[in-house]
Amino acid sequence: MKITQLTLAATLVVAALGGNAANAATTLVYCSEASPAGFDPSQYTSGTDFDASAETVFNRLTQFERGGTTVIPGLATGWDVSPDGLTYTFHLRNGVKFHTTDYFTPTRDFNADDVVFTFQRLLDPNNPFRKAYPSESPYFSDMGLNTNIKSVSKVDEHTVSFALNQVDAAFVQNLAMSFASIQSAEYADKLLKEGKAQNINEEPIGTGPFVFKRYQKDAQIRYVANKAYWKPEDVKIDNLIFSITTDASVRLQKLKAGECQVSGYPRPADISLMQADPNLTVMQQPGFNLGFLAYNVTHKPLDQLKVRQALDMAIDKPAIVKAVYQGAGQLAQNALPPNQWSFDPSIKDAPYDPVKARELLKEAGVAPGTEISLWAMTVQRASNPNARMSAQMIQQDWAKVGIKANIVSYEWGEYIKRAKAGEHDAMIYGWTGDNGDPDNWLGVLYSCAAVNGSNFAKWCDSAYDKLIQQAKVSPDQAQRTKLYQQAQRILKDQVPITPIANSVVFQPMRKEVRDFKISPFGLTAFYGVSLAPTK
Incomplete structure (x- = not known):
């Protein structure tokens, strides 16, 4: 038998766990997309970090x-x-x-x-x-x-x-x-x-279904089952390994080879290949997410509304949805996904109009050739499966109206850290709702309180803030909806972001995986999951 590099890696995983083929059936390997920044969930806002700590430990x-x-x-x-x-x-x-x-x-x-x-x-x-x-x-x-x-x-x-x-x-x-x-x-x-x-962020102690054992940055995280878990029926695998694999094509290769049983964030172009593989299952459901572009309004010339309006209408969003999401996304026109209650369907985008965009930039005194930084994520997300391609298309669109965008990327943890510090001009980002409430979008992403956190536009509007605060304290959902819809209109008028797409979530896995559930909040959890014996 020819021993490939991938087959050897799988053998080493089993050997490292001290198991034989029978024992390997209780070892689940997840091909994750990035290294976590740490293991104290309170310090982070990213699904990568939450999966590695909050959903396990x-x-x-x-x-x-x-x-x-x-x-x-x-x-x-x-x-x-x-x-x-x-x-x-x-x-x-x-x-x-x-x-x-x-x-x-x-x-x-x-x-x-x-x-x-x-x-x-x-x-x-x-x-x-x-x-x-x-x-x-x-x-x-x-x-x-x-x-x-x-x-x-x-x-x-x-x-x-x-x-x-x-x-x-x-x-x-x-x-x-x-x-x-x-x-x-x-x-x-x-x-x-x-x-x-x-060490609370490096060697976590919790009460969760899995016990942290070891972390090797950019390589793997190891956990073992918590045999004393208070809900024993949720612990069905003995060993859990996060195999950190940043390249989506390598994740696909490892999934097909059986080196991981579950893989994160597939490329849209790979979905049909996965669906055709008899050894794989591809779950899917409408995403509770938004891929968008945030404008840092504290940086010139983005502090001017006309400039943000111009950049927004210069982007050919349908072309991005077609090329990047490849049938797995729909055009977003609002700061909320359509399946979030209080979503206002009457809000519509300004039309794609590079001619009008050039006029607005001229009125704002922005000279042709003005440079701004355009940040692109290096990780795949359901909300944006290829931020680099999105950035390149936006770069080309902005060049047509006289704006030179310089694309900037960092490792995921550094990307978030620097963005929170406000180093970017414009940045591609995505969000999946975390609790089903509109405040998780309109408060967490755009409020004045979040300017030093996940409000990457650094936008603070007192009228907007007043509305979302009133909505948050009201026990009446109809009243909350009315207030949130007023806030959505202010957000749309002030253009701190350009919504791009809402996507479909795909979750590929091996056929032997049992009872995996797609989280509406974009998290990847393995409690309650088991593996059927392989033939």
């Missing part, structure tokens, strides 16, 4: 049902809400074990102290752990939770109370999101005493 007080948007109990078995909507009392699950690893052995079960530590660290800049390991919590802040949570208090060992400054209609959903993953207060105290607080 950690749990939250509440969680979303697998493959759905319904909130169900997690580490909390239930919760009560005060009549005024300002106090939430969570009743915690008994007998939940934190992970035992070669770097930490817990002496007690999960309790209220862990919840209080987790949120106090996020809320209080003077928290001792945060002083020892300075870190930001961008998602927590982008959603305004840092100012809306008045206090988190321990009622007893298995009861915790949250007091809010104002009503938050999506508070329970928010606590099911990755950034709200519960940390071990005992582990944090150990790290603090040892002067190793930063």
Whole structure:
């Protein structure tokens, strides 16, 4: 038999796990698209980071049902809400074990102290752990939770109370999101005493279905099953490996060769090849996502509305959708996907008009040959499967109206870090909703509170902000819809972004994978997943 490089790699994986062919059936390899920036979910906003930590190592007080948007109990078995909507009392699950690893052995079960530590660290800049390991919590802040949570208090060992400054209609959903993953207060105290607080982001300890073992950047992440998991029916594989494979064509090759059982973010051009392979299954569903271009309004000349309008109408978006998404996307005209409640279907794009674009640039005093940077992601996303190609097409469109765009790319973690610092002029980005609520789009991506987080346009409009804040505190969905639709019109008129496409999500895997669910939030989770024996 000819031993190929790929076959040898698969053999080494089995050998490294100390298994034989039978044992290998309980090892699932996921060909992931990028290296995570770290393993503390509170510090990040990217699905790459959440998949590697929140969906494996950690749990939250509440969680979303697998493959759905319904909130169900997690580490909390239930919760009560005060009549005024300002106090939430969570009743915690008994007998939940934190992970035992070669770097930490817990002496007690999960309790209220862990919840209080987790949120106090996020809320209080003077928290001792945060002083020892300075870190930001961008998602927590982008959603305004840092100012809306008045206090988190321990009622007893298995009861915790949250007091809010104002009503938050999506508070329970928010606590099911990755950034709200519960940390071990005992582990944090150990790290603090040892002067190793930063290890919380390198050697994670959680209560989740998989236990972290080892990470080799740009190569692999290894996990083992949590045999003491509080929901044992969700742990059906013994070993989980993230094989970090940035090239989509290599991911396809490894999937077809059986070197990984699940692969992330396929290229649209490869879907038909996967569907024709008798050993593969390709799941699909309408995406809850948006691929878009953000304009940094703090940079000249993008601070001028006429310039943003010109750049927007100079882009031939239908051509991008056709070439980049190849039948797996539809033209986006709004900042929300059509399947998000409160979406306003009356909002329409300005027509593609390079002649008018040139006129607007001239009126704005922008000389032909003006240069701006155009950032393109180096990772594939359902919201944009080929950002580089998108950038090249936008570059050509802008050249026709006298703008010279210089394409810039970085490794994924660096891309996000630099973008949050506002180094870009314009950048290609994508978003998949994280909790089913409109605020997860209109607040997290475009609010004043998110300017230092995921608001990569750095756009802050007081009228817009007032509307989304009013919507967030209203318990009436019809009223919230009305307010959010008014906000969508302001957003469209001010052009901080150019929406490009909403895509279909495809998830390829081997036939032996059982009970995998596509997350509407763009996450990749393996709890509840099993492997059928291979023949």
